[in-house]
Amino acid sequence: MLQSSRRPGSLSFAFLLAAIVAATALCLWAMGRNLICPCGHVAIWYAPGDPGPSSQSLFDWYTPSHLLHGLLFYAALWWVARNWSLDRRLVVALLVECAWEIVENTPWIIERYRSATVSVTYNGDAVINSVCDILAMLLGFALARRLPVWASVAVVLGFELLTTWLIRDGLALNILMLLWPLPAVVDWQAAV
Template identity: 50%
Template sequence: MKTRIGRHHLLSAAALVLATAAVLLLMGREPICTCGTIRLWHSAVNSAENSQHLADWYTLSHVVHGLIFFWVTRLALPRLSVGARLCVAVAVEAAWEIAENTPAMIDRYRDATIALGYTGDSVLNSVADIGWMLLGFLLASRMPAWGALAVALLLEGVALVAIRDNLSLNILMLITPSDAIRTWQAAAQ
């Protein structure tokens, strides 16, 4: 199996990212934060600027997506090259970024999770989230499974301690919301 990521894979991934940005713009998403600035990091979870800049606490979950996508595609699509699996991962992440920014999903986040004032991502943030997923994918491609698992657990733990939220809790709360978890999360805000 090829382990090299070819130029054509990178061009395909870039095309997917550009197409995602175009779809998000057509959906009416703001290109950048309505505050008019672009920040590398925004740490306030309950603010109008969350999910509007290049990175925030939820960036950690996108890195975890990449770690997971590498190993899932390796197991599910073993005949594909790493580059082809990278394109699959970008397509899945791009589809999530589009779905996450639909009115129905934004409302679901507001109703079911701690993200009470969530208004969706800026296009910049969505594109950056795909980039953070790529980072996780590339990290996982260069480490053993136990290393990727350790990094994923570390990132989940950091987010849990820092903001009482992470990818695992987000999934749980979207599927089966818990008032006890929401109350515990809100106590830290």
Template identity: 55%
Template sequence: MSFAGTVPRGRPAGRPLFWTLVCAGLIAATAAILYAMGRVPICTCGTVKLWHGVVVSSENSQHLSDWYTPSHVIHGFLFYFATWLLAKRWPIGLGARAALAVVIEAAWEITENTDAVINRYREATIALDYFGDSIINSVADIVAMLAGFFLARWLPVWLTVLLALGMELVVGALIRDNLTLNVIMLLWPLDAVKAWQGGA
């Protein structure tokens, strides 16, 4: 978080067009890798929706945004903070930090769409209809992360934290899942949590 009004904003982006092209290239490369992995470009339903809000659905994670989009915005908050700490020790500008955030998010999108992780989701969480993301959804998730990254750049730290907590609480209340629960259920599945989620 650039933590406006709290900590220095850090080094300027420098060559913004260059880093924009780098980020775009990384996203395009991610899409190409996902395609090579056999991921579908768009939902097999044949349509592209701006929003799909049914979690227990074969169309979940297939469109541009869904209930898990806020998690990717929060990724951006966290990556901004992590790269801000990194920039305190090494001379890395904002553009390079954004590119690094894209690399991390892209690596997750690729990993998330491997058979091992897809099966893990289906076994350990309530995502019984989950068969991986469409490519357009993965690209939109990376863009959502970048939106969070730059929101954290401009918003004061207290508001960034408040937004993250608010998104986690609202999404958790509405669909009984969020970034925190997702991580818990992937790493340390809890039967009680799965049972509670299954009652949504």
């Protein structure tokens, strides 16, 4: 197990984190996910309405939700496992995020998004997009460690309000529609 006496930020711990991310990327690639956009180039961003394919660039409008994962994982793990070392909590958060990236790119979840949400053209993520989503979660976890609680809450609410206003979606709506799709919400989201 990870030792709390080891200096945080050590090279071996960074290697462990990188190995988890690399293993996830390899798993996604083995599942048939494209490494980069099938268009053949790596774009930094495709905004809604752009002709580029969604979730194939480095970042998209769902990147903020992954940053929020990090803030929320930090809070949840502080709440239920505060006696664990920070390193152990970070590894657990990373494993949960990586597991979600794998599950999110299974045919079952892709079809669920297509049939139950407004994301009818969703084809899953490119590996590079998934890796950037994981890095966004790590950034959120790091921010949660440094920010006061009120600032973390403000970031969560701010990003949720921003994405709800700009794209009529966000982390809370995404979870709601994945678990319990509401036709009224689909209609509202589609009225962009």
